[in-house]
Amino acid sequence: MFDTYQTDGFFDEMFEAEGTPRKHYRRLFERYKDLSLDEFERKRAAVDLSFMRQGITFTVYNDNEGTERIFPFDLMPRIIPQSEWQHLVRGLEQRITALNLFVKDVYSDQRILKEGVIPAPYVLGARHFRREFMGFKVPKDIYIHICGTDLIRGADGEYLVLEDNARCPSGVSYMLENRQALKRAFPNFFSRMSVLPVKDYAGELLKVLRHIAPTGKERPTVAVLTPGVYNSAYFEHCFLARQMGLEIVEGRDLIVIDAKVFMRTTKGLHQVDVIYRRIDDDFLDPSVFRPDSMLGVPGIVNAYRAGNLSLANSIGTGIADDKVIYYFVPRMIKFYLDQEPILKSVETYLASEEPDKTYILENLDKLVVKSANEAGGYGMLMGPTATKEEIERFRFMIEDDPRNFIAQPPISLSRHPTWAGDGFEGRHIDFRPYILYGEKISIVPGGLTRVALNRGSLVVNSSQGGGSKDTWVLAGDE
Amino acid sequence: MLSRVADSLYWMSRYIERAENTSRLLDVNLQLMLDFEGLDDEAMTGHWLPIVSGSGDLDRFNELHGVADSRSVTEFLTFNPENPNSIIACINNARESARMVRDQISSEMWEVINNTYHKLRKLDADSIWDKGPCEFYEDIKRDSLLFQGLTESTFTHNQGYKFMQAGRLLERADQTSRIIDIKYHMLLPGPAGIGGTVDLAQWMAVLRGCSAFEAYHHRYVNEVQPWNVAEFLILCENFPRSIRFCVATLDYHLRSITLTGEGQFSNPAEQLSGRMRSELIYTSIEEIIQEGLHEYIDRLQQRLIHLNNAILECYVFQPEIDLSREIEQQQQQQQ
Numbered sequence: 082m083f084d085t086y087q088t089d090g091f092f093d094e095m096f097e098a099e100g101t102p103r104k105h106y107r108r109l110f111e112r113y114k115d116l117s118l119d120e121f122e123r124k125r126a127a128v129d130l131s132f133m134r135q136g137i138t139f140t141v142y143n144d145n146e147g148t149e150r151i152f153p154f155d156l157m158p159r160i161i162p163q164s165e166w167q168h169l170v171r172g173l174e175q176r177i178t179a180l181n182l183f184v185k186d187v188y189s190d191q192r193i194l195k196e197g198v199i200p201a202p203y204v205l206g207a208r209h210f211r212r213e214f215m216g217f218k219v220p221k222d223i224y225i226h227i228c229g230t231d232l233i234r235g236a237d238g239e240y241l242v243l244e245d246n247a248r249c250p251s252g253v254s255y256m257l258e259n260r261q262a263l264k265r266a267f268p269n270f271f272s273r274m275s276v277l278p279v280k281d282y283a284g285e286l287l288k289v290l291r292h293i294a295p296t297g298k299e300r301p302t303v304a305v306l307t308p309g310v311y312n313s314a315y316f317e318h319c320f321l322a323r324q325m326g327l328e329i330v331e332g333r334d335l336i337v338i339d340a341k342v343f344m345r346t347t348k349g350l351h352q353v354d355v356i357y358r359r360i361d362d363d364f365l366d367p368s369v370f371r372p373d374s375m376l377g378v379p380g381i382v383n384a385y386r387a388g389n390l391s392l393a394n395s396i397g398t399g400i401a402d403d404k405v406i407y408y409f410v411p412r413m414i415k416f417y418l419d420q421e422p423i424l425k426s427v428e429t430y431l432a433s434e435e436p437d438k439t440y441i442l443e444n445l446d447k448l449v450v451k452s453a454n455e456a457g458g459y460g461m462l463m464g465p466t467a468t469k470e471e472i473e474r475f476r477f478m479i480e481d482d483p484r485n486f487i488a489q490p491p492i493s494l495s496r497h498p499t500w501a502g503d504g505f506e507g508r509h510i511d512f513r514p515y516i517l518y519g520e521k522i523s524i525v526p527g528g529l530t531r532v533a534l535n536r537g538s539l540v541v542n543s544s545q546g547g548g549s550k551d552t553w554v555l556a557g558d559e
Numbered sequence: 560m561l562s563r564v565a566d567s568l569y570w571m572s573r574y575i576e577r578a579e580n581t582s583r584l585l586d587v588n589l590q591l592m593l594d595f596e597g598l599d600d601e602a603m604t605g606h607w608l609p610i611v612s613g614s615g616d617l618d619r620f621n622e623l624h625g626v627a628d629s630r631s632v633t634e635f636l637t638f639n640p641e642n643p644n645s646i647i648a649c650i651n652n653a654r655e656s657a658r659m660v661r662d663q664i665s666s667e668m669w670e671v672i673n674n675t676y677h678k679l680r681k682l683d684a685d686s687i688w689d690k691g692p693c694e695f696y697e698d699i700k701r702d703s704l705l706f707q708g709l710t711e712s713t714f715t716h717n718q719g720y721k722f723m724q725a726g727r728l729l730e731r732a733d734q735t736s737r738i739i740d741i742k743y744h745m746l747l748p749g750p751a752g753i754g755g756t757v758d759l760a761q762w763m764a765v766l767r768g769c770s771a772f773e774a775y776h777h778r779y780v781n782e783v784q785p786w787n788v789a790e791f792l793i794l795c796e797n798f799p800r801s802i803r804f805c806v807a808t809l810d811y812h813l814r815s816i817t818l819t820g821e822g823q824f825s826n827p828a829e830q831l832s833g834r835m836r837s838e839l840i841y842t843s844i845e846e847i848i849q850e851g852l853h854e855y856i857d858r859l860q861q862r863l864i865h866l867n868n869a870i871l872e873c874y875v876f877q878p879e880i881d882l883s884r885e886i887e888q889q890q891q892q893q894q
Contacts, residue, residue, distance in 0.1 A: 134673060134677075135669070316661070319661040320662075323663075334561050334562070334563050344561055347816075347874040372886060
């Protein structure tokens with residue numbers, strides 16, 4: 082299977098040199114190398130079919146009727162040895178602690194701004210800074226309950242943080258379903274691999290949600306708030322609600338009376354205490370944020386302010402995943418924790434700083450430019466492969482609104498053997514572990530490994546030709 | 560249970576039952592046509608047209624097809640997504656409802672609906688006609704029955720289950736009444752038709768359309784007699800597709816939602832179902848004949864519609880909110 086596999090000079094997750102697997106991949110290598118192409122292709126087709134049957138799909142709207150697609154799944158798992166995982170856990174715990182302290186600080190004393198560690202305009206002028214919530218205290222001082230942090234590995238194999246998703250990170254259902262799928266495809270395989278289980282995620286999440294219930298609520302009613310069946314992540318919302326045994330509600334199922342939130346049930350109204358919301362701040366409450374939102378619940382923010390309702394994540398956490406703020410995370414870690422960052426960030430230039438801006442504009446064809454608040458691979462310029470027109474368009478946009486842009490040198494993402502239809506080829510990958518912050522911080526050993534399925538592509542987003550892999554964290558190092 | 564969830568469960572179950580009944584009806588009549596090889600066009604139309612009007616959308620059919628024959632009726636009632644009673648529309652709707660309550664139902668139940676949906680999307684009238692349509696309808700029926708079996712054995716028998724049963728039984732009562740009424744509208748060849756071969760064949764088809772052929776023969780040893788068939792399908796106490804059985808069981812499930820005893824009611828829906836149930840117990844076939852079978856069925860269908868509305872009124876509909884007023888009020892409270 083791997084006879085013709087080439088690493089092409091990239092950092093390869095599986096092979097330290099052509100034909101020589103790293104030691105944590107050896108057992109997998111032994112198992113896979115004896116598979117025939119046909120057998121592999123058969124297993125792959127069976128997994129696709131089973132995803133389709135189970136409706137593990139997202140919807141693409143490009144014609145009148147939405148087309149349901151499966152998020153392509155690659156049967157070749159990505160493996161992380163225990164010692165590497167320990168390093169990641171330490172780094173992520175440090176990072177989430179600092180980010181949470183930062184959010185708390187900017188909505189209360191703003192020490193970090195007063196002491197000049199971060200120039201105040203970057204925070205106060207940020208699109209996702211919610212000044213309405215200045216001085217507002219959230220339960221247990223936790224703002225970011227669920228965080229998906231994207232990690233990549235460059236040419237030397239060191240893990241770097243690419244971005245934090247501190248609002249409504251998605252994709253965790255794929256982490257869980259991918260594991261199921263792989264277990265079905267290779268039933269006799271897992272027991273010998275000592276792979277740590279990921280299935281505790283839903284239980285841990287439920288603990289977090291209960292932990293933040295308004296004081297005095299011994300048995301809180303918790304619900305998952307979804308934008309509805311037409312949302313591309315609807316499957317995931319249902320999946321999590323089902324795993325946790327919670328009610329899944331849409332905005333129209335809720336009503337606010339006297340600053341309390343109620344669900345409309347067959348037996349009348351029933352109060353809700355905690356909401357895991359999968360709707361962005363902007364759409365949450367049309368009486369406070371966007372008035373045209375049909376997804377939200379008028380008055381829900383009132384209930385939240387009154388302390389009758391807890392939200393996960395809290396309102397205003399978008400400030401922490403602003404890409405300009407990203408630049409300052411190492412400083413936050415120093416400022417709040419007096420530590421050096423365990424996980425490094427990617428070298429970043431801020432277009433709003435004059436010297437950086439000059440550098441960016443002179444090197445547009447060599448840099449990756451990102452807008453500060455877009456996700457999903459949108460609003461991005463890949464300098465080295467961009468056309469002249471695209472580069473000029475970004476030049477104009479950066480000059481027009483420098484605060485909205487950052488630039489980074491392109492990272493040659495690590496590659497992983499991936500099924501390419503008639504054999505394995507190297508494809509670029511990234512990694513999103515999910516961090517839960519409740520009574521303590523917990524990270525389920527695993528995460529979502531996304532893979533750019535097109536040859537040479539660096540874009541791993543599902544909307545743009547990305548797929549996913551199961552991620553194995555081993556109990557040991559081999 | 561959320562009202563929206565109750566609503567989705569109710570309709571999911573109704574639509575699946577409807578798809579099953581339509582499949583059975585088409586299957587039975589296609590087979591019946593095989594016995595009547597020599598039928599001329601007029602007789603053919605006389606046979607198929609009542610089936611279309613039984614599904615309630617004659618105007619749309621005429622607009623699209625004009626001539627009612629095996630092929631056009633099958634196509635209209637199976638694959639026309641614009642026809643709200645076609646099998647494909649039913650399965651689409653059932654799946655949409657199931658998606659809404661994906662977190663409530665078991666994975667097995669969801670997979671059956673989802674699988675049927677994907678199967679149907681790959682097919683069209685030509686392809687099933689080539690392979691022989693019976694196998695296809697058999698398949699749809701089996702999926703529906705599989706779904707019911709899975710509901711029985713993988714789904715908690717709590718409130719949601721009762722709403723599903725209510726939807727299924729109401730639909731089934733309605734479908735049985737429609738099948739009887741279709742027979743009323745079917746033309747017979749010549750004045751000597753009543754009691755003749757074609758007449759009896761059609762009554763047998765009615766029985767088969769309700770999966771009641773064997774059950775009927777256990778009850779009435781003699782050959783098929785029209786009034787016996789009507790009596791069996793309307794008034795039989797324990798045949799699971801008879802109207803009486805459906806209404807009585809529906810009444811039971813409705814009352815068990817509110818824990819109301821037999822012979823009592825705690826809301827308008829239970830009042831209607833209980834009253835219908837009693838009347839069906841104390842009605843004889845002679846009284847139905849006297850009123851006129853068609854007239855009786857017509858009245859029954861009206862009452863099923865009222866019952867449906869009463870159930871939704873009671874559990875699902877909540878006063879509409881005026882969103883802009885609500886926003887205004889909430890904003891005032893914030894000041």
